[in-house]
Amino acid sequence: MTHSARLRAPDRRGARGFATRAAASFDPLIPRRAFLRGAALLAGGTVLPSFLPGCGSSGEKVVPFEVDASLPWWLQNNYDPVFDELDAFDLAVRGAIPPELDGVYVRDGSNAQKADNTHWFLGDGMLHGIRLRGGRAEWYRNRWIRTEPFVKSTSTIEAGLPQGGNNQSNVSPIHHAGRLLTSGEVGFPYEVDPDDLSTVGVHDFDGALTGGSFTAHAKIDPVTGFLHFFGYWFTPPYLTYHVADATGRLIRSEEIPVARTTMIHSFAITDRDVVFWELPVVFDGRGFEVQGFPFLWSDDVPARVGVMPLGGPASAMRWVEIEPAYVFHELNAFRDGDDVVIDVCRYPRMMDGERFGTYEPHLHRWRVGTGGADLRFRDEVVDASSQFEFPMHDRRLTGRPTRHGWFALPRANPETIDVGGIAHRDYATGATSRWDPGPNRHCGEALFVPGGDGEGEGWLLTFVYDHARDTSELAILEALDVGAGPVAEVRMPRRVPFGFHGAWIPR
Numbered sequence: 001m002t003h004s005a006r007l008r009a010p011d012r013r014g015a016r017g018f019a020t021r022a023a024a025s026f027d028p029l030i031p032r033r034a035f036l037r038g039a040a041l042l043a044g045g046t047v048l049p050s051f052l053p054g055c056g057s058s059g060e061k062v063v064p065f066e067v068d069a070s071l072p073w074w075l076q077n078n079y080d081p082v083f084d085e086l087d088a089f090d091l092a093v094r095g096a097i098p099p100e101l102d103g104v105y106v107r108d109g110s111n112a113q114k115a116d117n118t119h120w121f122l123g124d125g126m127l128h129g130i131r132l133r134g135g136r137a138e139w140y141r142n143r144w145i146r147t148e149p150f151v152k153s154t155s156t157i158e159a160g161l162p163q164g165g166n167n168q169s170n171v172s173p174i175h176h177a178g179r180l181l182t183s184g185e186v187g188f189p190y191e192v193d194p195d196d197l198s199t200v201g202v203h204d205f206d207g208a209l210t211g212g213s214f215t216a217h218a219k220i221d222p223v224t225g226f227l228h229f230f231g232y233w234f235t236p237p238y239l240t241y242h243v244a245d246a247t248g249r250l251i252r253s254e255e256i257p258v259a260r261t262t263m264i265h266s267f268a269i270t271d272r273d274v275v276f277w278e279l280p281v282v283f284d285g286r287g288f289e290v291q292g293f294p295f296l297w298s299d300d301v302p303a304r305v306g307v308m309p310l311g312g313p314a315s316a317m318r319w320v321e322i323e324p325a326y327v328f329h330e331l332n333a334f335r336d337g338d339d340v341v342i343d344v345c346r347y348p349r350m351m352d353g354e355r356f357g358t359y360e361p362h363l364h365r366w367r368v369g370t371g372g373a374d375l376r377f378r379d380e381v382v383d384a385s386s387q388f389e390f391p392m393h394d395r396r397l398t399g400r401p402t403r404h405g406w407f408a409l410p411r412a413n414p415e416t417i418d419v420g421g422i423a424h425r426d427y428a429t430g431a432t433s434r435w436d437p438g439p440n441r442h443c444g445e446a447l448f449v450p451g452g453d454g455e456g457e458g459w460l461l462t463f464v465y466d467h468a469r470d471t472s473e474l475a476i477l478e479a480l481d482v483g484a485g486p487v488a489e490v491r492m493p494r495r496v497p498f499g500f501h502g503a504w505i506p507r
Contacts (some may be wrong), residue, residue: 062439063468065418072292073416074120078442078465078472078498081111081123085144088493091130091137095488097476098459100451101132103506104194105461105474107444108182109499110170113150119292124150125170125182125190127197128463128496130474133507137474137490145169145182145190146199171216173503176227177248179203180505181214185265186233189214194505208250211240216501217266217329221310222396228269228310230276234261234283241274243311254314256306263295263351268333268342269310270399275333275342275368276306278319279326281351290353297352299324305377307340307368310399320368320375326350328361331391334401338371343382343405343427345389361410363388363425383432387412388423390445390501394455403428404456406446406479419498422446422462424482433483437475440468447502448479456480461504463496464489472496 068076110123125145131138144150147169167187174181174189181189181203188209191200213231220227225246232239238261243252256276261283268275280301287294303324308317331343345361363383369376390408405425411418421436422443437443442465451458460477474490 060438060440061468065413065440065467067413067415069415072117072119074292075115075117076416077467078495079120079416081113081115081126081497082142082494083113085142086140086494088140089138091140091493092491093137093488094491095476095486097132097135097137097488097490098451099135101449101459101476102134103132103449103504105130105132105447105449105502105504106173106180106194106197107447107463107496107499107502108145108169108171108173109497110168111144111497111499113144117292121170121185121293122168123170125168125184126497126499127173127182127192128499129194129197130490131507140493141197142494142496143192143197143199145192147190148202170500172218172501174218174220174227175503175505176218176220176244177225177246179248180503183214183216183218185216185263186213186231205244205248205250208253209242210253211237213240214242215264215267219267219269219398220395221269221271222398222400223271226311228274230256230264230267232261232264239264239276241308241312241314252312254312256308256314256317260301262301265328266330268330268399270333270335270340272310272335273333273340273370274308274310275340276308276317277304277322277327278306279303280324281326287351291351293351295351297326297349305342305366305368305375307370307375318370318375320377322366322377323379324349329389329391331405331407332393332398332400332402334399336367336401338369340368340370342366342368343391345391345407346379360387360412361389362386363407383425386423386432389419392446392448392460394448394450394458396450397455402455404480406448406460406482408443408445408462409434417498419443422460422477422482424479433481435477435482435485437464441466442498443475444498445501446477447504449504451479459487461502463492463499465495465498470495 106129111126112118112123128142167184169182169184169190180192180194183189188202191203215229218229227244230241237255239256239258263281280298282298284296287296304319304321306319326347327344333342346364347359365380367378387410388407392406393402407423408419409421411420423434425432446460446462449459464475472492475486476488
């Protein structure tokens with residue numbers, strides 16, 4: 001096999017320009033790695049003996065992960081954007097890609113068009129996609145999402161407020177009803193062609209989506225196929241809940257009365273409930289001066305969790321106050337009798353002007369008792385021994401009891417956000433297994449892709465960055481045997497900057 005690449009625009013980063021060397025060939029003579037404890041499968045692309053020294057090479061030289069404390073963390077290391085769009089084919093593989101992986105893995109992230117002081121949360125959306133089929137990594141390509149601010153090359157914030165579809169669409173891809181949508185924190189989603197990652201355009205559900213906002217974390221009910229999502233905004237209505245049916249038709253929109261704009265990054269559903277958490281990180285333009293992002297922690301705003309029926313009505317929403325904290329992401333939620341159970345990555349504080357790396361997210365289990373006239377709340381610490389973020393569950397069980405959870409493992413670093421390896425937690429036994437990619441390597445979210453009928457039977461996909469070599473790989477792990485390390489790694493033809501969330505589009 002050969003490895004080829006086509007650059008769509010020059011990489012203007014000099015030493016960062018790994019993409020300009022993407023046409024290099026690799027040694028095709030390799031020892032093939034057995035996976036699944038002995039089932040020998042052949043990788044279809046060019047395979048390498050040891051391009052990932054963090055996975056099995058002893059004596060790897062540890063290179064310090066240097067941070068310049070005088071610069072924002074989002075302007076350093078692998079948070080730096082790339083400035084080109086690349087097509088590459090027949091990617092080099094170490095190990096064996098499971099042949100049942102037949103689809104496109106796509107991950108969204110923040111990638112500013114130019115090297116400036118744009119906060120990581122506000123950079124232009126860029127997708128990185130890999131086509132896997134027949135044990136091969138057929139292609140890689142990256143594309144900016146052609147959002148309104150990207151096309152206009154203007155600031156994503158006008159007069160201090162995002163406007164309508166004027167958003168970066170840089171957080172999450174969502175595959176629903178045959179469409180691949182991308183979303184930001186606020187604003188309309190954008191539709192993208194999964195075959196070449198080109199932007200189709202703003203998606204407003206045939207004009208039915210009003211209020212100009214679509215959540216970063218929509219939820220698909222695995223039984224009905226309905227898409228549940230919300231949007232928050234900076235003028236009333238501050239919070240709106242939406243439902244689209246299995247065909248993608250918007251069938252319900254309801255305002256949820258709240259007093260102010262708070263940063264509600266995600267929410268949860270069970271088979272009969274919608275769960276929101278309204279926490280004390282509020283819209284405040286002074287945040288630009290403090291931390292480059294227009295939200296700040298407020299000690300004057302109470303924290304609370306609300307539960308309402310799945311599908312509405314919003315008039316049935318009930319709230320219970322909780323201890324102040326912040327949650328970006330939940331693992332899943334489900335019913336346990338009268339209790340609604342939500343597993344979350346909980347921070348004690350967030351966005352109070354300090355660097356993000358000073359915060360430690362730990363696993364908590366929230367229980368909301370719904371059986372009485374008033375909601376009851378209990379906060380249980382599940383694991384405070386490590387930091388856990390980017391939770392992932394088997395989405396065939398969204399809103400239902402789940403035994404398995406997967407997480408990225410942030411490393412303690414007061415100057416930056418540094419994610420190390422991947423963890424699997426068995427909530428039935430309490431056991432946690434981990435894969436550490438090595439001191440020079442950094443993971444992101446691990447996306448679960450089904451590979452069997454049982455919960456957790458499948459694979460995890462995650463990009464891994466090696467700061468010592470300024471290179472990236474796609475690691476593929478067996479989801480129920482994370483500690484064994486990757487069964488395959490695909491060498492990227494370029495450095496893939498750190499990003500947010502991914503999706504799998506089966507083909």
